[in-house]
Amino acid sequence: xxxxxxxxxxxxxxxxxxxxxxxxxxxxxxxxxxxxxxxxxxxxxxxxxxxxxxxxxxxxxxxxxxxxxxxxxxxxxxxxxxxxxxxxxxxxxxxxxxxxxxxxxxxxxxxxxxxxxxxxxxxxxxxxxxxxxxxxxxxxxxxxxxxxxxxxxxxxxxxxxxxxxxxxxxxxxxxxxxxxxxxxxxxxxxxxxxxxxxxxxxxxxxxxxxxxxxxxxxxxxxxxxxxxxxxxxxxxxxxxxxxxxxxxxxxxxxxxxxxxxxxxxxxxxxxxxxx
Amino acid sequence: xxxxxxxxxxxxxxxxxxxxxxxxxxxxxxxxxxxxxxxxxxxxxxxxxxxxxxxxxxxxxxxxxxxxxxxxxxxxxxxxxxxxxxxxxxxxxxxxxxxxxxxxxxxxxxxxxxxxxxxxxxxxxxxxxxxxxxxxxxxxxxxxxxxxxxxxxxxxxxxxxxxxxxxxxxxxxxxxxxxxxxxxxxxxxxxxxxxxxxxxxxxxxxxxxxxxxxxxxxxxxxxxxxxxxxxxxxxxxxxxxxxxxxxxxxxxxxxxxxxxxxxxxxxxxxxxxxxxxxxxxxxxxxxxxxxxxxxxxxxxxxxxxxxxxxxxxxxxxxxxxxxxxx
Numbered sequence: 140x141x142x143x144x145x146x147x148x149x150x151x152x153x154x155x156x157x158x159x160x161x162x163x164x165x166x167x168x169x170x171x172x173x174x175x176x177x178x179x180x181x182x183x184x185x186x187x188x189x190x191x192x193x194x195x196x197x198x199x200x201x202x203x204x205x206x207x208x209x210x211x212x213x214x215x216x217x218x219x220x221x222x223x224x225x226x227x228x229x230x231x232x233x234x235x236x237x238x239x240x241x242x243x244x245x246x247x248x249x250x251x252x253x254x255x256x257x258x259x260x261x262x263x264x265x266x267x268x269x270x271x272x273x274x275x276x277x278x279x280x281x282x283x284x285x286x287x288x289x290x291x292x293x294x295x296x297x298x299x300x301x302x303x304x305x306x307x308x309x310x311x312x313x314x315x316x317x318x319x320x321x322x323x324x325x326x327x328x329x330x331x332x333x334x335x336x337x338x339x340x341x342x343x344x345x346x347x348x349x350x351x352x353x354x355x356x357x358x359x360x361x362x363x364x365x366x367x368x369x370x371x372x373x374x375x376x377x378x379x380x381x382x383x384x385x386x387x388x389x390x391x392x393x394x395x396x397x398x399x400x401x402x403x404x405x406x407x408x409x410x411x412x413x414x
Numbered sequence: 415x416x417x418x419x420x421x422x423x424x425x426x427x428x429x430x431x432x433x434x435x436x437x438x439x440x441x442x443x444x445x446x447x448x449x450x451x452x453x454x455x456x457x458x459x460x461x462x463x464x465x466x467x468x469x470x471x472x473x474x475x476x477x478x479x480x481x482x483x484x485x486x487x488x489x490x491x492x493x494x495x496x497x498x499x500x501x502x503x504x505x506x507x508x509x510x511x512x513x514x515x516x517x518x519x520x521x522x523x524x525x526x527x528x529x530x531x532x533x534x535x536x537x538x539x540x541x542x543x544x545x546x547x548x549x550x551x552x553x554x555x556x557x558x559x560x561x562x563x564x565x566x567x568x569x570x571x572x573x574x575x576x577x578x579x580x581x582x583x584x585x586x587x588x589x590x591x592x593x594x595x596x597x598x599x600x601x602x603x604x605x606x607x608x609x610x611x612x613x614x615x616x617x618x619x620x621x622x623x624x625x626x627x628x629x630x631x632x633x634x635x636x637x638x639x640x641x642x643x644x645x646x647x648x649x650x651x652x653x654x655x656x657x658x659x660x661x662x663x664x665x666x667x668x669x670x671x672x673x674x675x676x677x678x679x680x681x682x683x684x685x686x687x688x689x690x691x692x693x694x695x696x697x698x699x700x701x702x703x704x705x706x707x708x709x710x711x712x713x714x715x716x717x718x719x720x721x722x723x724x725x726x727x728x729x730x731x732x733x734x735x736x737x738x739x740x
Contacts, residue, residue, distance in 0.1 A: 150541050154541060154546060154552055158556065164567075168570050168573060184580065225468040225469040254478075262480040262712065263476065285472050285475075288473055346564070388566055389566045
């Protein structure tokens, strides 16, 4: 189709400015993290005199970011593994198998998609407390799994609906049980969707702070994001170290974005074009 | 069923292993679906239920059940009256609490700002779709804050919006006085919402672009050949063509505004100054954790849920009606 001709640049300029405004906050923060405290107090805008990594080292060491990172990795890995397993099993069954009650179960999952965590957090915290799961890894992993499972089931179901039923029939005829069809055919076929949903789920779990604050209150169990919220109090007078800590927490996500931008975008848009 | 009808079968029945499979399978398919069920071992018949069981149990136990539990819980007392039925007392307390009133006022403000939060990414997506110079770059750049945690974004904007930070330096350069972005009760909520929009418009933008990909380009070309201006094309070709996408973005943006600003509030303002940036979700958190009033918090949760249902249904109704007019 014909691109805009007149006024193309008139539009492009504000858009370029907006792009700059999107990137600038991160650049500013990185620059601050490279400065010494003295430099920062004198002039916070000028480029840092040298590439200094002290702030990152201090944040990593004395603010315990290493431990928070490990906590986050454990919880995110556990949650994503459970989400993909449960999500693909349910998605396969709901889209490819005909059984009584499948429609009701699918609608139930869909309804759960519209229950925000804030609405159930009080009773959930109480139930978790009674079960002795507060401040434990399994507790937080279970909470994340419950939180993002409706979304995962929904996406996996819609992905598997696109796979012709003849494939399941053919695999059955070749002597596979239903479980065999799932493990040997559907899991490998679902790889693109599993990757896309898995990355999104990992982002959701990684970025969450409310659920982690509620269910992992003790300092040694802090996830990285909870750790970042605590940084401000710890380093209110040492802004470069604060900035360094914030960036450490941002880097894994930025890397994920660089490598998997397309998968992230396709996961985000999956619900908008189907259903 | 190709296997049951050998003459038209794609594979010659005699040839190699494929033929063996077809022969072995033939009796099974001939029997028909009804009797097939009886032939299946019990394990096979239960398989679908076994496959959905983990997901269903987790969702039912940790999402649907707590919802019912919470509604129930909101009619019991806190502290001394723990577990007793107190009727509508919590709701009375709630609607008498100026802090909750502030939270609801701010919710109303968010609903009013919703069109802006949808129009900005919509317009930007239109320009990217029309290939302004640099459109490829904009798409990736605009989207990236959407993947960052609200906590990180809030922390970064704490630096940017500091009284002597870059935002005020920029204002100073054009001769405007410094603004106490996060300290002025009249300004703070707009600052936080602004940061939220900055952080999430890329999400809606990507959804819009996916919608554009399904749009019939010949319609736009035809309109432009006929001399229609860009605003006219947007009004009469793009908006009707994207009705489904717009509906999706409106609903997800609304849910995002009502339920994913906790991280920003927690890091940037803590609900202050003077409670001016309270939202229902922050109020729930505050009553549950800080004030140890879980039953009151449950009442607030129930109100939030009802508000979300009402807003969602109202939006759907409005969108459906405006869709019919076109």
